[in-house]
Amino acid sequence: MHAINYEAPKTLKDAVALLAQYGDKARPLCGGTDLIIQLRAGVRRPEHVVDVKKIPELRQVSFDPKKGLRLGAAVAAIEIHENADLRRYFPGLSEAAHLIGSNQIQGRASVGGNLCNGSPAADTIPALIALGAQCRVAGPKGERLVAAENFCTAPGRTVLQPGEILVEFQIPAPAAHSADAYLRFIPRNEMDIAVVGVGASVTLDLDEDRCTEARIALAAVGPTPIFASKAGAALKGKKLDAATIERAAKLAVEQSSPIDDMRGTAEFRRHLVGVLTRRTLALAIARARMA
Amino acid sequence: MDKKTVVETTINGEQIEFLCEPRQSLLEVLRDELGMTGSKEGCLTGDCGACTVIIDGRATCSCLMLGVEAQGHKIETIEGLANGAQLHPLQQKFLENASLQCGICTPGILMSAKALLDHNPTPSEAEIRYALAGNLCRCTGYDKIVRGVLDAAKAVASKAA
Numbered sequence: 001m002h003a004i005n006y007e008a009p010k011t012l013k014d015a016v017a018l019l020a021q022y023g024d025k026a027r028p029l030c031g032g033t034d035l036i037i038q039l040r041a042g043v044r045r046p047e048h049v050v051d052v053k054k055i056p057e058l059r060q061v062s063f064d065p066k067k068g069l070r071l072g073a074a075v076a077a078i079e080i081h082e083n084a085d086l087r088r089y090f091p092g093l094s095e096a097a098h099l100i101g102s103n104q105i106q107g108r109a110s111v112g113g114n115l116c117n118g119s120p121a122a123d124t125i126p127a128l129i130a131l132g133a134q135c136r137v138a139g140p141k142g143e144r145l146v147a148a149e150n151f152c153t154a155p156g157r158t159v160l161q162p163g164e165i166l167v168e169f170q171i172p173a174p175a176a177h178s179a180d181a182y183l184r185f186i187p188r189n190e191m192d193i194a195v196v197g198v199g200a201s202v203t204l205d206l207d208e209d210r211c212t213e214a215r216i217a218l219a220a221v222g223p224t225p226i227f228a229s230k231a232g233a234a235l236k237g238k239k240l241d242a243a244t245i246e247r248a249a250k251l252a253v254e255q256s257s258p259i260d261d262m263r264g265t266a267e268f269r270r271h272l273v274g275v276l277t278r279r280t281l282a283l284a285i286a287r288a289r290m291a
Numbered sequence: 292m293d294k295k296t297v298v299e300t301t302i303n304g305e306q307i308e309f310l311c312e313p314r315q316s317l318l319e320v321l322r323d324e325l326g327m328t329g330s331k332e333g334c335l336t337g338d339c340g341a342c343t344v345i346i347d348g349r350a351t352c353s354c355l356m357l358g359v360e361a362q363g364h365k366i367e368t369i370e371g372l373a374n375g376a377q378l379h380p381l382q383q384k385f386l387e388n389a390s391l392q393c394g395i396c397t398p399g400i401l402m403s404a405k406a407l408l409d410h411n412p413t414p415s416e417a418e419i420r421y422a423l424a425g426n427l428c429r430c431t432g433y434d435k436i437v438r439g440v441l442d443a444a445k446a447v448a449s450k451a452a
Contacts, residue, residue, distance in 0.1 A: 006296070006313035006359045029357075036316070036355050037336050049313065051360060078349065102425020103403065105337055107349035108356070190424045191338075 001040050008051035012138055012167065015055055020140035020163035022048040028165055029053075030074050031108030033101065034117040057167050058112065063089070068173040073112025073166040077124075078103070080111065090171070091287060092180030092199055096127040099184065102191060112166045115148070118156045121220035125152070126199030127182045129217035129227050133171045139164035149217065149227035175213070178203035179287030183280045184219065185272050194220045195264045196272040198252070200280040202235070204288045211235045211285075216248065216277060221256035221269050228252040231277065240285055249277040300361045302327075303371025311358040318342045320358035321368060329369035329398045333427070340426030343399035344368045350406040350425070369398035372405065380443040380450075381405060390439035392430035400426045404440045412451075413444055 006029075009015040019026050027046035029035055030053060038044040052058050058074035063085045071080070077097040080086055087094045093111075100109050100123055114124045115135070128148040135146045140163045148169070151158050160166065180201035186192035197219030203212045214235035216228040231252040238244045258269035295310040302325075311320045321327045321344070333341035335354045342353040345367035372379045381401050384390070391397045400423060407414055407422040414422065419440045420433075428436060 001314040004313045006357065008360075008362075032355050032357065032360070033337055033352075036357070039314075040335060049357075053360075101337065102340065103406070103422055104340060104343055104350045104352045104425045105355075107346075107351055190421070 002042070002045060004039070004046065005048045006051065007048065008054050010054045012055050012057050012165070015050060015052060015165055016138050016140060016163065018048070018050050019165055022046075022050075023162040026050055026162075028116070030058075030110045030113040030116075031076065031105075033105050033109045034113065034119075052165065060168075061086070064173070065089070066173055069169070069171040071111065071169045071171065073116075073168055074110045075112075076107055077109045077111065077114075078106040081106070089174050090127075090131060090180055092182040092201065092284065093124065093127040093131060093171075096123045096182040096197075096199065099123045099182075111169065115151055116158055116160065116166055118152045118154070118158045118224075120152070120155055120222060120224055121194045121197065122225065123182065123184060123194060123197055123219065125225040126197050126217035126219045127180065128169060128171075128199075129225060130180050130182070130199035130201040130215045131171045132201075132215060133169045135169060136167045137164050138167050143167075145170070149225070152224035154223055174291070175203045177206055177288050177291055178213070179284050179291050181280045181283040181287065183276050183283065185276060193263065196220050196258075196269050196276055198273065198276040198280040200232075200277070200284045202240075202281065202284045202288050204240075204285070206289070209239055211238055211240050214248075214281075216252055216281075218252060218256055218273060220263070221258040221273055223257075226255055226257075228255040228277075230255055235281075240281075245278055245281055248281065249274040252277040296359050298359055298362050300363070301365045303367060309358070313357060313359050315358045316354050317344070317356045317358045317361055317366075318353035320361075321353060324358075327368055327370050331395050331398060333395070333399075337425075338427070339396070339399075340403060340423075341396055341399040343402045343426065345402055345406050345409075348406065348409060350403045350422075352425075367402070367405070369402060372401060379405070380446040381408070381440065384442040384446060385436075385439040388435050388439040388442060390431065390435045396426060396428040396430075400428065400436060404443070407440070408444055408447065412447060414440070416441065 026048040081098040184194040184197035214232040331341035333339035
C-alpha cells in the first residue's frame with residue numbers, strides 16, 4: 001500500500017474541515033472492507049484517509065414508530081441485524097445488511113460505506129431505495145438531503161463532492177400494514193456478490209384489499225442501483241392479484257439494463273429480475289398483512 | 292507521510308503500545324512489529340479469514356483493519372487463547388477431532404469459533420457453519436472443524452454446570 005496520512009476526527013465539523021482542506025486527495029474510511037482492498041490494489045490512491053467512526057452522529061441509531069429511523073452512516077452491518085426494532089420494522093434492510101460477506105465483514109462494514117462505495121451490486125442500496133431513504137450529506141457549504149436512488153452516479157461514483165461526508169439515513173416511519181423485503185440471487189448459499197438483487201416495500205389497505213404505496217429497486221442490473229419506479233407505480237391503488245404482480249415484474253425487467261459478465265448473462269439477469277421481483281413482492285406483502 | 296504513530300491497545304489482556312505507519316494493517320503490525328505470527332496472511336481481501344482476530348468481542352479480519360485504527364481497542368489473538376500450557380477447550384477438541392491438517396486456517400477458525408462461543412455458548416450445527424462462513428479451509432472439508440466446535444461447546448457447558 002502507498003503511504004497515507006491517517007486522521008480520526010471526533011466531530012462532524014472537524015471531519016468536514018479536513019475533507020474540505022484535502023479535497024479530492026482524501027477519502028473517508030469507515031469499515032475499510034472495500035477501501036483497504038482498493039488502497040492495496042492501487043484502485044484508489046488518496047493521500048489522506050479520514051476515519052469517520054469516531055463521529056457520534058455517524059454512529060447513532062434512533063428509531064421511533066412515529067418519527068421513523070435515523071441510522072448513522074457508520075453503524076456496522078452486524079449492529080443493524082442485531083437491532084430488534086430494525087428487524088421488526090425494516091426486515092428487508094436488516095436482512096440486506098446481514099447478507100454482506102461474513103461475520104468478520106459485517107462487524108466492520110457499514111450501510112453508509114456500502115452506499116458510498118457505489119457498487120451497482122451493493123445489497124443494502126435497493127433496500128434503502130425501497131424504504132424511501134434520504135441521505136443526509138454534510139459539506140463545507142452546509143448540509144443537503146439526497147434521495148437514495150439519486151446517490152450513485154456510475155460504478156464506484158456518487159454525488160458526494162470533495163469535502164462532503166454522508167452523515168446518516170433518514171427513513172420515514174413505517175405506515176400501518178407496510179413492510180419491506182430484499183432478496184438476491186447468488187449461485188451458493190452465502191458469501192457472494194449479487195447476480196441480481198431486488199428490494200421492495202409495500203403499504204396495504206386491508207379493508208379495501210388494495211396496495212396504497214409500493215417501491216421497488218434493483219441491484220446488479222445496471223451501472224448503478226436502479227429505482228424501478230414504473231414497477232412500483234403499477235401496484236399503487238391496485239388489488240395485488242397475480243396479474244398485477246406479473247405486470248410489475250415485467251416493468252421491472254424493462255427498467256433493468258444488465259450486461260453479460262462472469263456472474264451471469266444479461267438474458268439470465270433479466271429473467272432473474274422478473275422472478276425476484278415476484279418473490280420479493282410476495283414476501284413484502286405477506287409481512288405487510290401481519291404488520 | 293511515513294510518520295509513525297503511537298497506538299495504545301490491549302492485546303490478550305495486556306496493555307501494549309506500538310509504533311506503526313498508517314498504511315500498515317493490523318495483521319502486519321501483529322506479525323512484523325510485535326512478532327505475533329499466529330495470525331496468518333491468506334488472501335488480504337477479507338475472503339479467507341486466516342487473519343481473524345477478535346476486536347472488542349467481534350471476529351474481525353486483521354488484514355482489513357489499519358493498525359492505527361486499533362487505538363483504544365481490545366484485541367484477542369490466537370496467542371492468548373491457551374492459558375499457559377492449558378489449552379482452550381476449542382484447541383483441545385480440535386486436536387481430539389483432527390479438525391486440522393495443514394493448519395494455516397486454524398488460528399483464524401479458532402478465533403471465529405471463540406467469538407461465536409463467547410456470544411452463544413450452545414450453538415447449533417447450522418449456527419456454527421454460519422459463524423465460520425468467513426473462514427476457508429482447503430484440507431478438512433469442514434466437517435471435523437464443525438464437530439470440534441460442537442464438542443468444545445459441550446465441554447465448556449459441562450464444566451460450567
